[in-house]
Amino acid sequence: MDSFELNKIAGAVFFTLLVYLGVQNLGDILFHIESADANAYIVEGLEVDDVSALKASAEPEVDILALLQTASVDKGAKVAKKCVSCHAFEKGGANKIGPALWGIVNRDVASVDGFGYSGTLNEMAGDWDYNALNGFLENPKKYAAGTKMAFAGLRKPQDRAAIIAYLNAQGDTPTDFTAGYTPPAAEPESVPAEEPAAETQIEEIPASQDESQDEPVAEATEDMFSDLVADTPSE
Numbered sequence: 001m002d003s004f005e006l007n008k009i010a011g012a013v014f015f016t017l018l019v020y021l022g023v024q025n026l027g028d029i030l031f032h033i034e035s036a037d038a039n040a041y042i043v044e045g046l047e048v049d050d051v052s053a054l055k056a057s058a059e060p061e062v063d064i065l066a067l068l069q070t071a072s073v074d075k076g077a078k079v080a081k082k083c084v085s086c087h088a089f090e091k092g093g094a095n096k097i098g099p100a101l102w103g104i105v106n107r108d109v110a111s112v113d114g115f116g117y118s119g120t121l122n123e124m125a126g127d128w129d130y131n132a133l134n135g136f137l138e139n140p141k142k143y144a145a146g147t148k149m150a151f152a153g154l155r156k157p158q159d160r161a162a163i164i165a166y167l168n169a170q171g172d173t174p175t176d177f178t179a180g181y182t183p184p185a186a187e188p189e190s191v192p193a194e195e196p197a198a199e200t201q202i203e204e205i206p207a208s209q210d211e212s213q214d215e216p217v218a219e220a221t222e223d224m225f226s227d228l229v230a231d232t233p234s235e
């Protein structure tokens with residue numbers, strides 16, 4: 001009887017130990033999965049965002065011709081509402097506070113008859129090609145210090161591309177910006193490479209969680225317990 005009770009106590013102690021270890025392992029498994037999960041998300045997301053943000057701020061130069069390939073004249077018509085208080089866009093439109101702009105693209109700077117330009121624009125050489133318009137419309141006072149055009153500028157490159165496309169359409173001989181345009185050598189390799197890697201990591205984690213959580217712990221408990229039961233009658 002005594003040894004049988006001792007066995008029962010020993011069995012209880014072992015079983016408690018077993019459950020304790022099982023719970024500890026389970027805790028380890030859960031803990032590892034959670035930390036891996038968090039790292040996979042946070043580190044990758046931050047890296048990608050930070051790098052692209054840095055690149056954008058380090059490249060003030062805008063390839064306006066590239067944007068012109070997809071610029072919408074309709075959007076340009078909306079942007080043009082910022083100009084209509086001073087400019088007429090239609091054919092035969094009159095000079096207002098600013099000169100009439102029909103056919104302005106590729107026309108000589110300051111060449112509208114009867115408009116009193118500032119000295120700055122009168123002295124400026126060249127014509128209004130898409131690069132000149134891009135620079136002037138981004139920040140008129142910076143591009144042409146002393147200009148009479150009291151306009152803050154269009155800070156968004158897409159807005160400038162749209163208005164240039166619209167200005168181009170408002171003329172007798174619109175330029176085809178897509179003719180002879182060759183896109184710069186693309187560098188898309190890094191982007192597709194990152195996405196599958198992130199997906200694989202996410203898929204693997206739940207799979208290993210399912211396997212390790214239930215089976216090993218449950219099996220171990222049964223084995224040890226059956227050993228205890230088998231030992232009892234022999235002693």
Ligand code: HEC
Binds near residue numbers: 080082146148151163
């Ligand atoms: C507040 C009035 C005002 C607004 C708004 C304005 N402009 Fe002007 N713009 C002028 C004046 C004035 C001039 C002449 C500048 C000079 O002589 O220095 C001018 C000149 C220009 C020229 C040069 C024309 C030439 O014949 O050389 C272009 C191009 C132009 N504006 C485009 C635009 C566009 C596009 C917008 C809207 C996004 C706009 N402007 C908004 C007043 C304005």
